[in-house]
Amino acid sequence: xxxxxxxTSILEGSLLSIQVALGALVVAVILGLAGxxxxxxxxxxxxxxxxxYSTIIRGIPDLxxxxxxxxxxxxxxxxxxxxxxxxxxxxxxxxxxxxxxxxFIYGAYMTETFRGAILAIPKGQAEAGLAYGMSRSRVxxxxxxxxxxxxxxxxxxxxxxxxxxxxxxVSILGLPDMTYLAKQAGAAARGEVPNAPLLFMAFAALIxxxxxxxxxxxxxxLEKRYTxxxxxxxx
Amino acid sequence: MLTIKKSLALGAIALGLSFGASAKxxxxxxxxxxxxxxxxxxxxxxxxxxxxxxxxxxxxCDELKAKCVFVEQLWDSMIPGLQARKYDAIxxxxxxxxxxxxxxxxxxxxxxxxxxxVLNKNIKTDGSPASLKGKKLGVLKGSTQEKYAKGELAKAxxxxxxxxxxxxxxxxxxxxxxxxxxxxxxxxxGGFLDTADGKDYVFVGKTxxxxxNYFGKGAGIAVRKQDKELRTALDNGIKTLRKNGQWQKIxxxxxxxxxxxxx
Numbered sequence: 169x170x171x172x173x174x175x176t177s178i179l180e181g182s183l184l185s186i187q188v189a190l191g192a193l194v195v196a197v198i199l200g201l202a203g204x205x206x207x208x209x210x211x212x213x214x215x216x217x218x219x220x221y222s223t224i225i226r227g228i229p230d231l232x233x234x235x236x237x238x239x240x241x242x243x244x245x246x247x248x249x250x251x252x253x254x255x256x257x258x259x260x261x262x263x264x265x266x267x268x269x270x271x272f273i274y275g276a277y278m279t280e281t282f283r284g285a286i287l288a289i290p291k292g293q294a295e296a297g298l299a300y301g302m303s304r305s306r307v308x309x310x311x312x313x314x315x316x317x318x319x320x321x322x323x324x325x326x327x328x329x330x331x332x333x334x335x336x337x338v339s340i341l342g343l344p345d346m347t348y349l350a351k352q353a354g355a356a357a358r359g360e361v362p363n364a365p366l367l368f369m370a371f372a373a374l375i376x377x378x379x380x381x382x383x384x385x386x387x388x389x390l391e392k393r394y395t396x397x398x399x400x401x402x403x
Numbered sequence: 404m405l406t407i408k409k410s411l412a413l414g415a416i417a418l419g420l421s422f423g424a425s426a427k428x429x430x431x432x433x434x435x436x437x438x439x440x441x442x443x444x445x446x447x448x449x450x451x452x453x454x455x456x457x458x459x460x461x462x463x464c465d466e467l468k469a470k471c472v473f474v475e476q477l478w479d480s481m482i483p484g485l486q487a488r489k490y491d492a493i494x495x496x497x498x499x500x501x502x503x504x505x506x507x508x509x510x511x512x513x514x515x516x517x518x519x520x521v522l523n524k525n526i527k528t529d530g531s532p533a534s535l536k537g538k539k540l541g542v543l544k545g546s547t548q549e550k551y552a553k554g555e556l557a558k559a560x561x562x563x564x565x566x567x568x569x570x571x572x573x574x575x576x577x578x579x580x581x582x583x584x585x586x587x588x589x590x591x592x593g594g595f596l597d598t599a600d601g602k603d604y605v606f607v608g609k610t611x612x613x614x615x616n617y618f619g620k621g622a623g624i625a626v627r628k629q630d631k632e633l634r635t636a637l638d639n640g641i642k643t644l645r646k647n648g649q650w651q652k653i654x655x656x657x658x659x660x661x662x663x664x665x666x
Contacts, residue, residue, distance in 0.1 A: 173448025235480070242487035257488045342476050342489060352446050352475075355439035355570045358594060365574050 171361060174353035174368060181349035182375045185335045188267050188345070189379075192331060195271025200278020207283050218279065225276035230334050237269045238262070238341050266338035274331045281323035285316040318394040325387045329380050346372050429633055431470045433490035434460045437478045439568045442593050442657050443496045455663075456622075458653045459513055460494040463624075463640040478545060479567065482507060485627060492637065493625040496587075498547045500619035507625040510638040513650075515621025515665030517610035518548050521591050522583035523603055530608015532559035538582040539564060541572035548585040551617035556585070573600060585611075589663060612665070621665055 206218030225233070242260050249258060289312055297307040339348035350372035354365030361367065436444045436452055444454045452473045464471035474490045481493055485507060499509045520530060520540070528534040532555055540556065542549040544565040552563045564581065566572045572584045573595050584591065588610060595601040611618060624641075626634045644650040645664075654663055 171448075173450065177446075177448075177450045235483070239480070239483045239487050242489070246488055259489065262489075340477055340480055342474060342480075342484060344475055348475070348477070351568065351570075352438050355441055355568065356445040356447070358441065358570055358573070358598065362599070365570055 171357075174357060175371065178346055178349050178353060178368060178372060178375070181344055181346035182372075182379075184263075184343065185332075185338075185346045186379060188263070188270065188335045188338055188343070189332045191267040192270035192274060192335070193328060195268060196274035196278045196327070196331065199272065199275025200282050203275060203279030204282035204286060207279065208286060222276040222279045225273055226280075230270075230273055231337055231340065233273055234266070234269050234337055234340060237272075238265050241265070262338070262341045262343045266335075266341050266343050270331060270334055270338070273334070274327055277327045277330075278324070281320050281327060282316065284323065285320035286312060288319050289315050314394070318391070318398065321387065321391050321394065325384070328383060328387070332379055332383070333376065346375060429467060429469050429491070429636065431472055432464055432467070432492055432633070433472045433474050434464075435474045435476045435481060435484060435490040435493045436460075436495045437476055437481065439478075439570060440496055440590065443590065455514070455653060455657045456494050456496055458656065459644070459650070460492075462644055462649050462653065463494075463637060466640045466643055467636055477567075478543070482625070485625060488627070491626060491630065491633060496590075496622045497625055498619040499621060499623040500547060500550075501616070502550075503619075503625065506628075508628045508630070508634050509623035509625055510634055510641060512621030512623050512665070513641050514654075514663045515612075516587055516589045516663050517612035517665070518551070518585055518618060519588050519591075519606050519610045520583060520585050520608055521596065521604050522607045524605045525603070526582060528607055532556050532561065536560035538562065539580065541566055541575055541581040541584045543567075543569045543572065543586075547618045548587070551611060551614055552585050554617060555614070569594065576600070576604070583607075589658060589661070 203218045203221055206214040207222070209215060238260065245258065245260065249255075293311055293315075294307050297311050298304070302310070335345055336347040338345050350368040351365075353368040357364035357368070436456060438444045438446045438452055438454070440454070440456075442454050444452065444456045447453050452475075457473065460473075461471050472490075474484075476484050476490070476495075478495075481495065481497070482503070484490060485493055493507075494513075497503070499512060503509070520535070522528060522535075522538070526538065528538075535556060536559055539562045540552060541564050542552050544567055546569075549563070549565055552561070557563050564575075566575065569584075569586060569590065572581065572586070575581045576584065576595075577600050583604065584595075586595075588606070591601075596604055596606075624634075624637050626637070641650075644653075650664075
């Protein structure tokens with residue numbers, strides 16, 4: 169049946185969307201940890217770098233950044249290559265570009281989430297660790313990180329939900345993500361399937377909802393695990 | 404002074420780059436389409452690009468003995484993508500206009516259909532801009548119709564709203580937020596007027612072909628300005644397809660009984 173083909177293609181698009189989202193999350197977490205440590209370090213240039221990153225990125229719309237990085241980056245690369253006489257085309261892979269751009273953007277939000285979480289841990293704990301002769305990295309991994317996860321989880325969850333939805337923007341880079349495929353299916357089946365554009369968009373919306381609901385359940389389990397020892401007050 | 408050239412070459416090798424041949428042979432042509440514009444460009448239910456534009460592109464590639472690789476691109480970023488060399492040609496019902504010719508090169512037209520205002524049949528109008536005063540018309544963002552609507556209709560008091568895709572215009576007509584649209588006659592007929600949603604809507608006034616300053620000279624193939632050989636090859640290709648009857652065959656497949664070459 170005609171509907172099946174379009175549904176399959178939207179499902180394939182959903183795979184691409186979730187791949188971009190998960191990949192971007194990894195990039196965002198790494199950048200977020202790096203950004204938070206930079207902003208909290210004692211070294212002025214690092215603090216400055218971290219602040220510039222989180223201020224600029226959080227202050228520009230995702231769509232604008234994506235166009236700037238992807239098209240600007242590609243045109244810049246082409247000019248650079250042509251100036252050294254290399255005329256063949258070297259493409260910035262749109263999948264990698266989309267993933268890295270979204271990761272780069274959400275890294276800035278993660279920076280602030282992680283920074284807040286680290287600040288909420290009493291400084292005396294890290295100082296005590298250092299006084300016992302533990303190395304800085306050991307202090308981070310055994311004292312700060314386990315407590316920070318609990319404090320960062322609510323903000324992290326928010327960031328992740330927004331990140332999943334922002335993958336709908338990668339179609340501007342020519343990636344056939346779920347939203348674009350739903351739009352195409354709607355346009356193609358218009359007149360043949362009643363209310364086709366709305367129908368396919370609603371289907372895509374449902375899949376986004378499945379992704380976000382599953383995430384919420386998983387993150388809730390994680391929160392339970394990390395709040396063991398810190399009793400939640402009964403509601 | 405052979406050293407400059409030599410050292411440049413050595414530098415390039417050191418950078419892991421090599422000098423490409425100056426004249427590119429087009430064994431593969433990457434063609435950009437935005438498959439949300441039925442019946443010109445859309446995708447079948449098994450995900451294959453199809454439509455008039457796609458068939459013309461395929462016939463041209465066959466003619467040039469090249470392989471067509473279709474790249475899907477949102478309409479908004481069509482020209483930036485071409486300039487960024489994500490693909491080599493745009494064959495997606497793009498009208499040849501003076502503004503676009505500033506940044507890309509066009510072949511001659513491969514079809515030319517006029518645009519026209521479409522309105523709810525209960526609205527009394529003679530189609531003149533003045534008689535449309537106060538009405539809300541939806542148009543495709545970045546399209547020739549948008550240029551015309553903003554240039555001619557808006558000053559007569561018509562409210563113009565722009566959308567990311569033509570089918571969103573139809574959605575909003577259905578939602579009751581718009582009184583009509585300005586669209587390509589063929590597109591709006593197949594995509595809207597002939598469907599159940601469009602049964603209460605009709606063409607009003609005359610077709611707008613005479614507004615060449617807005618609508619340009621028909622739909623052409625856009626390539627980068629520096630790709631002169633490709634432009635010439637595609638241009639000759641269109642002429643050949645017209646001569647050997649292939650263009651007519653494709654046209655009959657989608658628009659039997661209608662002349663879409665224009666004058």
